[in-house]
Amino acid sequence: MINALRGMKDLTFEESQRFVYIITTAIDIAKKYGYSYIETPILEETALFRRSVGESSDIVGKEMYQFEDKGGNDVCMRPEGTAGIVRAFISAKLDRQPQKYKFYYYGPMFRYERPQKGRLREFHQFGCESFGEASVYEDFTIITMIKDIFDALGIACSLKINSLGCTECMPPYRDDLVHFLTDIEDGLCDDCVRRIGTNPIRTLDCKNEACQALLQGSPKLIENLCESCDSDFGKLTELLNQAGIDYEVDTNLVRGLDYYSKTAFEFVSSEIGAQSAIAGGGRYDKLVEYLDGRPTPAVGFAIGIERIMELVKMPESKREGIYLGAMIPEAINSLFPVAQRKRREQKVTVEYDAKKLKAHLKGADKAGARIAAIIGEDEFSNGTIWIKDLESKEEKTLPVELF
Numbered sequence: 001m002i003n004a005l006r007g008m009k010d011l012t013f014e015e016s017q018r019f020v021y022i023i024t025t026a027i028d029i030a031k032k033y034g035y036s037y038i039e040t041p042i043l044e045e046t047a048l049f050r051r052s053v054g055e056s057s058d059i060v061g062k063e064m065y066q067f068e069d070k071g072g073n074d075v076c077m078r079p080e081g082t083a084g085i086v087r088a089f090i091s092a093k094l095d096r097q098p099q100k101y102k103f104y105y106y107g108p109m110f111r112y113e114r115p116q117k118g119r120l121r122e123f124h125q126f127g128c129e130s131f132g133e134a135s136v137y138e139d140f141t142i143i144t145m146i147k148d149i150f151d152a153l154g155i156a157c158s159l160k161i162n163s164l165g166c167t168e169c170m171p172p173y174r175d176d177l178v179h180f181l182t183d184i185e186d187g188l189c190d191d192c193v194r195r196i197g198t199n200p201i202r203t204l205d206c207k208n209e210a211c212q213a214l215l216q217g218s219p220k221l222i223e224n225l226c227e228s229c230d231s232d233f234g235k236l237t238e239l240l241n242q243a244g245i246d247y248e249v250d251t252n253l254v255r256g257l258d259y260y261s262k263t264a265f266e267f268v269s270s271e272i273g274a275q276s277a278i279a280g281g282g283r284y285d286k287l288v289e290y291l292d293g294r295p296t297p298a299v300g301f302a303i304g305i306e307r308i309m310e311l312v313k314m315p316e317s318k319r320e321g322i323y324l325g326a327m328i329p330e331a332i333n334s335l336f337p338v339a340q341r342k343r344r345e346q347k348v349t350v351e352y353d354a355k356k357l358k359a360h361l362k363g364a365d366k367a368g369a370r371i372a373a374i375i376g377e378d379e380f381s382n383g384t385i386w387i388k389d390l391e392s393k394e395e396k397t398l399p400v401e402l403f
């Protein structure tokens with residue numbers, strides 16, 4: 001027997017219903033916020049992720065599904081959605097248009113990580129990317145949209161925010177941090193020591209307890225922001241306070257992707273174990289330019305669908321639609337014109353075998369139908385159909401054309 005690959009999952013009946021419910025709920029809300037659908041390829045040139053997610057990130061360094069295709073091109077299964085959407089945005093020359101663009105997307109992402117609960121090698125994200133809006137009002141609006149999605153899905157979570165500064169305040173902070181890290185280097189784990197030279201900011205979210213203890217005294221970017229970043233961060237917290245959205249300022253929240261500037265955030269749940277981040281995002285004002293487009297501010301997020309599938313509260317499923325059946329083989333053909341007509345408005349299940357009434361009612365119950373509509377011997381001979389509403393228990397017989 002051939003099994004699915006490690007860290008990759010099939011979504012069968014019950015799970016797939018939850019998946020669709022989450023995606024449709026998120027789409028409905030994203031549309032209300034003015035987002036429209038974008039679809040980009042799963043396979044992209046590896047260089048796209050090297051340049052955007054960043055050479056020194058774990059995703060690019062260790063986790064890419066990267067290979068040479070039959071034409072000798074260096075390609076990669078997307079580990080996340082933002083880079084491909086920025087590439088598509090530039091390809092379509094939307095960076096040259098004066099208007100703002102807002103896109104939502106969903107689909108599979110691939111990261112060759114060590115699988116564990118909540119961490120897969122193929123997982124799904126629902127995400128949104130907003131282009132052309134530099135105002136921090138947009139960061140706030142995006143956070144309210146995610147909150148709306150989680151509220152609609154009945155998911156309790158908490159919000160962590162941070163500012164990662166900009167090209168003005170990040171470089172001097174980075175230098176300060178490197179000085180600090182070099183002084184405590186002997187006590188740091190191997191990963192952190194390596195990161196001093198490659199990506200010092202990532203040491204801040206190292207999970208090693210000894211590193212965390214030493215890093216307590218590290219300089220904090222939030223205390224060293226330039227005027228513009230400081231004022232934007234202040235405005236964001238003011239808006240969140242005003243909206244009654246609880247948050248925690250987490251100065252160690254640095255995100256695992258290199259393209260962020262200014263606002264960075266994560267939604268976490270305490271109910272799903274170690275892999276607690278259920279959504280993450282932030283501003284990436286330099287990425288469009290960095291991928292050779294015209295300077296365009298941007299902000300976005302992605303939700304991890306598998307993680308919220310563990311948390312979602314599905315609405316009670318209601319009986320819906322019609323179950324059609326016949327009690328004699330000759331009557332089966334006459335079910336199909338009725339099914340065709342009724343399917344224009346609602347879900348219809350047709351039973352292909354002639355059965356006794358009791359068996360049909362059982363079948364209708366199993367199919368979750370609201371109405372059982374059965375043609376027996378008498379009904380067949382006089383052109384009628386017997387109908388039972390399985391909720392109100394009402395029964396009646398009607399001419400077939402009036403049903």
Ligand code: HAM
Pocket residue numbers: 079080081082111113118119120121122123124125127128129256257277278279280281282284299300301302303304305306307
């Ligand atoms: P990210 O934080 O890498 O951000 O991923 C977003 C979410 O995807 C995570 O919070 C988590 O719920 C889910 N996720 C990530 N890796 C896995 C995994 N191996 N298994 C299961 N779920 C996972 C991004 O990908 C950015 N592109 C978000 C963004 C959009 N920023 C701006 N725009």
